[in-house]
Structure formats: C-alpha cells, structure tokens
Amino acid sequence: GENVEQHxxxxxxxxxxxxxxxxxxxxxxxxxxxxxxxxxxxxxxxxIDIRSNVGEKKDQRIAVTLNKTxxxxxxxxxxxxxxxxxVYFCVxxxxxxxxxxxxxxxxxxxx
Amino acid sequence: xxxxTQSSRYLVKRTGEKVFLECVQxxxxxxxxxxxxxxxxxxRLIYFxxxxxxxxxxxxxxxxxxxxEKKERFSLILESASTNQTSMYLCASRTTxxxxxxxxxxxxxxxx
Numbered sequence: 001g002e003n004v005e006q007h008x009x010x011x012x013x014x015x016x017x018x019x020x021x022x023x024x025x026x027x028x029x030x031x032x033x034x035x036x037x038x039x040x041x042x043x044x045x046x047x048i049d050i051r052s053n054v055g056e057k058k059d060q061r062i063a064v065t066l067n068k069t070x071x072x073x074x075x076x077x078x079x080x081x082x083x084x085x086x087v088y089f090c091v092x093x094x095x096x097x098x099x100x101x102x103x104x105x106x107x108x109x110x111x
Numbered sequence: 112x113x114x115x116t117q118s119s120r121y122l123v124k125r126t127g128e129k130v131f132l133e134c135v136q137x138x139x140x141x142x143x144x145x146x147x148x149x150x151x152x153x154x155r156l157i158y159f160x161x162x163x164x165x166x167x168x169x170x171x172x173x174x175x176x177x178x179x180e181k182k183e184r185f186s187l188i189l190e191s192a193s194t195n196q197t198s199m200y201l202c203a204s205r206t207t208x209x210x211x212x213x214x215x216x217x218x219x220x221x222x223x
Contacts (some may be wrong), residue, residue, distance in 0.1 A: 034210065036214075041216065042217075043203070045200055
C-alpha cells in the first residue's frame, strides 16, 4: 500500500514568515494529493489538493507543489497568521480509494 | 452546512466493556470511514464502508468491528475495550465519486 512520510513534525515561525511542509510518497500510481488542516478540538478539514497532471496549485496564501519524478509534494504558506496555527496532514491515495495520512506537522505561528 | 456528527466528544470506559462509537452524516454520502489518531502516528484507518451493509478492513482492524445498517450511520464497536485503545477516533464520509473527506469532530476515548 501507500506509504507517506511527512516532515517536519513541528514547525514554529514568526507571524508574516513563510512555512513549508514536505511529504514523500511511495506509490507511483498515486494521482491525488490533498492537504488537511486540523485545528484544536476539530476534525481535519481539506484546505487544498492537487492532481498529478499539474505541478503547482495556489489558493491565496496557500500553495502546493508536486514533483512526480521524485515522489514528493509540499505545502507552502506565505505571510503566516496566528490562525494558521494547527496540525497539517499530507495525504496519499495510492491505487486504493482510501487515503493514507502523513504523521502530521504541528505549525505554530508566533507573534 | 454539511455535517458529520459523532455522538460523543469524550468517553471514559472500563477495560473489558463493549463500546459503541456512533457517526451520522447528513450528506447522503456512500462512503464512510473510521480512523484513530495518536500523537506521532497520524491518522490510521480502522474500517471503512463503501455502502450500506458493506464493510472493509483498514490498516488496523484488530479489536474493532463496524456496523452500517443505514446509509447515514456508521458505528464502530470495541468488543472488549483495552487500554491500548485509548485514542481519538475520527469518522469521515465522502461520495463515491468524490475525493475530499468530510470529518466529524472526533471522540476522545479513554479506557481505564
């Protein structure tokens, strides 16, 4: 099955700085890569996703890049704000329709 | 607003008890999933269901079972709770053709 590795496990940035979270996956058949954000006391929520036929996707301050050759994808958050503080999960799909989650990155944005 | 509702936010159960975790979605989704979330391990899939009466084992099904008698409801059952099942349990759903999951807020289960 799919194996997803995520780094770093914790990330602290100052407000206004950028944050980058990186993931690698194992199944070359994976073609869909969503990112989820989990705020304290809530379930994960989809924030952005990318399909394997594109290399980059952007939504306001959030962007995701995909390198299929190297089997890695990254989440980029620019101009971070305190409300960006949360746990972020990258996800791989493999050949099955179920999702395989990374181990999560706890992002803390300090004032 | 679409919703996945988990019946309890916090539960405390004793070792050996039979525990039911309930999940209801109001989006007419075919697929439903149960995950457990532990620090440093991310979300791990326990069981999932593609439709009513159907169930499939996930990555860590041992010690758990599920029931899907109605489309909107997916129950996770701990036949005999053990302390290593203390965790956060998350339910999710999606349409068959959809990709994104909608998650509930989770049930934090403590087994003492």
